[in-house]
Amino acid sequence: MRVRGETVGVMQVQSYQLDAYSSDDLDLLAALANVSAVAIENVRLYTKEQQRAARLTRILEQQQELDSLKDAVIQNVSHELRTPLAIAQGYAELLESGDLGELSTGQQEAMSIVARRIRALGGIIGNFTGILDAETRNLARESVNLADLVREPLADFQAIAEQVQLTLTAQVAPGLPPVWGDPFRLRQVVDNLLDNAIKFTPAGGHITARLRREQEGVLLEVTDTGIGIPPDRLERVFERFYQVDGSTTRRYGGTGLGLALVKEVVEAHRGRVGVESREGVGSVFVVWLPVEGAVGEEKE
Numbered sequence: 001m002r003v004r005g006e007t008v009g010v011m012q013v014q015s016y017q018l019d020a021y022s023s024d025d026l027d028l029l030a031a032l033a034n035v036s037a038v039a040i041e042n043v044r045l046y047t048k049e050q051q052r053a054a055r056l057t058r059i060l061e062q063q064q065e066l067d068s069l070k071d072a073v074i075q076n077v078s079h080e081l082r083t084p085l086a087i088a089q090g091y092a093e094l095l096e097s098g099d100l101g102e103l104s105t106g107q108q109e110a111m112s113i114v115a116r117r118i119r120a121l122g123g124i125i126g127n128f129t130g131i132l133d134a135e136t137r138n139l140a141r142e143s144v145n146l147a148d149l150v151r152e153p154l155a156d157f158q159a160i161a162e163q164v165q166l167t168l169t170a171q172v173a174p175g176l177p178p179v180w181g182d183p184f185r186l187r188q189v190v191d192n193l194l195d196n197a198i199k200f201t202p203a204g205g206h207i208t209a210r211l212r213r214e215q216e217g218v219l220l221e222v223t224d225t226g227i228g229i230p231p232d233r234l235e236r237v238f239e240r241f242y243q244v245d246g247s248t249t250r251r252y253g254g255t256g257l258g259l260a261l262v263k264e265v266v267e268a269h270r271g272r273v274g275v276e277s278r279e280g281v282g283s284v285f286v287v288w289l290p291v292e293g294a295v296g297e298e299k300e
Contacts, residue, residue, distance in 0.1 A: 001037035008040045085125065089118045123195075127257040130188050131240070134264040139182040143292055146179055146218050147172050150190055150211050157194045165203040168194075173212040180292040181269045189265050192258040193222040193285050201226035201282075217271070220287040228279035237275060238263040262287065 001009040011033045092115040094100050133139055154170050161168040197207045205225040212219055236242050241256040263273045266287050277283035
């Protein structure tokens with residue numbers, strides 16, 4: 001008995017009578033052998049697929065255990081670092097401002113670097129915890145005025161933009177309705193989009209944040225005249241830990257979590273994210289969030 005050129009079994013029929021089997025009998029036996037061969041092959045394939053499915057299930061369970069362990073480690077480490085980091089940042093800013101005594105020029109520059117690095121580390125920890133909160137839907141829910149939520153970080157980033165010779169502007173449509181969500185995490189979304197635009201826009205460039213109504217939601221666009229993103233890498237920019245390439249990682253820094261947080265927080269709010277980009281021209285990152293009550297949000 002053969003299937004696709006491979007022997008899968010043998011059928012033996014025996015008789016002690018001479019010429020016991022006619023040609024019709026032999027044809028019937030051949031047909032039975034063929035059917036049996038197919039049945040045996042199907043059983044073998046089914047068993048093989050069951051074994052493969054069992055292996056994949058075990059691998060998936062192991063991966064889920066590793067993911068849970070990873071999330072627990074990140075959550076615990078972030079929690080343990082948050083308080084001492086906040087204390088260190090507070091003292092660094094006091095020293096930087098001169099409130100604890102006058103510093104020399106060299107000391108002032110050193111403290112500025114220390115304070116900046118501590119703030120950057122705080123941002124990384126915030127991205128980790130933000131992604132975990134979005135993943136587990138552990139988000140606060142309240143009425144959020146996105147216009148205010150955009151204006152505040154714009155004011156904060158204005159000084160940073162001026163230091164690197166960038167123009168940062170905003171265009172906010174009047175009378176925008178509120179959205180229902182977590183103001184702290186949505187603020188992180190805006191912060192990360194602006195930080196990303198500043199990081200990848202060379203001196204003399206322009207960054208514009210636009211906020212307007214679109215259908216049953218509010219649309220935020222952050223446009224820059226930066227280095228742009230290669231077309232073959234555009235779809236991956238929202239992946240965790242993804243960097244456009246190694247050279248930009250070394251030059252611009254970052255962990256590859258900022259845009260991942262944007263995507264996961266926005267989607268946890270039943271919103272959408274997108275990006276359009278041209279190398280050497282710039283990028284447009286788009287966030288759409290439903291207005292309060294548009295998708296039947298549960299209010300506590």
